[in-house]
Amino acid sequence: MKIKLFVLCLFCLPVLAPAQVFTDPAFQQTVQSTLDDIYNFNFADADTQIKQIRVRFPQHPIGPILQATKLELQYLPIHENKAATAQFIQAAQQGLELSKRILAKNEADAEGIFFALTAHSYLSSLYSNQGESLKAVGESRKSYGFLKDGFKLMNKSPDFYFTTGLYNYYVERYPMDHPVVRPFMFFFDDGNMAEGIRQLDIASRKGIFMRAVANYWLAHILLKHEMQPNRAVVYSSYLADKYPNNPLFGMTNVEALILAGRYVEARTQLKRLKPMNHKFVPMAVKVFEGALEEQADKDDKSAAQTYRAALALPFNDPYTKEYHAMAYAGLARIATRANDRNGAKTFYKKALSVGRYKGLIKEAKAYLG
Numbered sequence: 451m452k453i454k455l456f457v458l459c460l461f462c463l464p465v466l467a468p469a470q471v472f473t474d475p476a477f478q479q480t481v482q483s484t485l486d487d488i489y490n491f492n493f494a495d496a497d498t499q500i501k502q503i504r505v506r507f508p509q510h511p512i513g514p515i516l517q518a519t520k521l522e523l524q525y526l527p528i529h530e531n532k533a534a535t536a537q538f539i540q541a542a543q544q545g546l547e548l549s550k551r552i553l554a555k556n557e558a559d560a561e562g563i564f565f566a567l568t569a570h571s572y573l574s575s576l577y578s579n580q581g582e583s584l585k586a587v588g589e590s591r592k593s594y595g596f597l598k599d600g601f602k603l604m605n606k607s608p609d610f611y612f613t614t615g616l617y618n619y620y621v622e623r624y625p626m627d628h629p630v631v632r633p634f635m636f637f638f639d640d641g642n643m644a645e646g647i648r649q650l651d652i653a654s655r656k657g658i659f660m661r662a663v664a665n666y667w668l669a670h671i672l673l674k675h676e677m678q679p680n681r682a683v684v685y686s687s688y689l690a691d692k693y694p695n696n697p698l699f700g701m702t703n704v705e706a707l708i709l710a711g712r713y714v715e716a717r718t719q720l721k722r723l724k725p726m727n728h729k730f731v732p733m734a735v736k737v738f739e740g741a742l743e744e745q746a747d748k749d750d751k752s753a754a755q756t757y758r759a760a761l762a763l764p765f766n767d768p769y770t771k772e773y774h775a776m777a778y779a780g781l782a783r784i785a786t787r788a789n790d791r792n793g794a795k796t797f798y799k800k801a802l803s804v805g806r807y808k809g810l811i812k813e814a815k816a817y818l819g
Contacts, residue, residue, distance in 0.1 A: 477506075481659065484516055489662050490693040493524045511548040511565040517541040518572055526698075526730075527766055529579040538576065545569040558599075560606045567596035567613065579768065598639065604649075608656040612664045615649030618642050623675055627806075647671065654685060665689050669702050674772075677809045679709035690719060697728040698769065704738050705773075709809070713746035730770050736760035737773040740780055750784045757781050765804075775805025779813060786817070 480499060487496035500520065504513035518541035525534035546569035552562030574589035597613060604610040621641035625632045650671075653664035665685040672682035683706045689696070690703035700723040707716035716738070724735050737760045744753035757777040765774045782797035798814040805811065 478658070481512070481516075485519075485659060485662070486693070488516070488520045488523055489696055489699075491523065491695040491697075493520060496520050509548060509551070511545040511552070511569070514541040514545040514548065515565060515568055518545060518569075522572070526728075527579065527768065529576055535576065535580075539573065542569045542572045542576075546573075560603045560610075563596050563599045563603065564610070564613075567593055567600065570596065601639075607658065608653060609658055609660040611649040612653035612657060612660045612667075615646045615651075615653060615664075616667060617646070618649060619646030619671060622646075647676075654688075662689060662693070666699065666702065669706060673702075673706055673709065674807050677812075679706050680712075682706040683710055683712065690722075694722060695726070697723065697726045697731050700726065701730065701734045701770075704734075708738060708741050708745070711745075713742060717742060717746075730766060733760050733763035733765060734770055734773050736763065737777050737780075740777060744780050744784065750787060754781060754784050757784075771804055772807060772810075775801045775807070775810055779805070779810050782814070782817070 480503065484496055484499040484503065487493070487499065496516075497520070500513060500516050503516065507513060518538050521534055521538045521541065522528050525531045525538075528534050528538055545565055549562050549565035549569060552559050553566065556562070570589045570593040574586050574593060577583075577585035577589060597617060600610045600613045601617075604614055618641040621638050622643045647668070650664050650668050653660050654668055655661070657664055665688050669682045669685040669689070672678045672685070683703070686699070686703040686706040689699035693699050700719065704716050704719045704723055707713075707719060720735065720738050720742070723731060723738075736756055740753045740756035740760060743749045743756055747753075757780045760777045761774060765771045778797045778801035782794045782801060785791075785793035785797060795818060798817050801810060802814050802818075805814075
């Protein structure tokens, strides 16, 4: 059970930490520009910059870690593409090996710790999504020591606020959601959810390289666990505006706006999302259209048809599964207003079978009793 928490906390760890090579302000700008291209799905431009970085610093983990990050987003979900997966593993392992060389000279080197943590976490996440639990467990075990080392390194870089904040939040939240793991939690250092959110917020504002990731995770936490969509919009809007070509950021922003009841803004953002050419987008768009028809337009007939069309499309477990749950919940509310109690119960049960958002669970359980 504790390994599951390791994997959870390490799934989306930061890409980079400040390195000694970053004392050159011009090179810092190059790295930031590369990250901006990656997050904005400008992969051709990112490729050019990564090649230049790897030529300039061939023995530094920054190049291969940037390459792994680019591959993960370019072929999302990467575990479904064998060729891209092989390239990703090679890049992550190369980044890890170069990190170990840094740590061999100084085991307390913040740069080496961070890159090693990142490489292990990338591999752990991949193996978990592939269903290779033993490999995921192995990478997670190796990651945990580096994660704990990072607790002491926040004064070295604001980017370490991300790893520490994510841990502080989920080490408390996970056993709340999964009580069966509580007896095993003595293995972990105590956390603090409020402090974790505060630390993530610092990373979202002051992080040199991890600002985007911190904003994404804060929006996710505030939507899924804290039921604070208006607060989540602060972070999701930043991402959608800065990276308009990123479908994940666009989906999160429309979702947050709808849950916050900000329907006019949601429609505007939905128009930006709809033309994006990515496999995740069509089903998400249908769910959002159904939600707007139901909640803003009060048109239950159209909303029901749109929700059903969304449910006819497949979801991806890590990224769009929750949207199926939202569609089921919408159909349950429509059935309730039509005095179809059996239909409402059926749809709420289906929503509970796939959904993990606290707001949705609360709504469904309140109806089912």
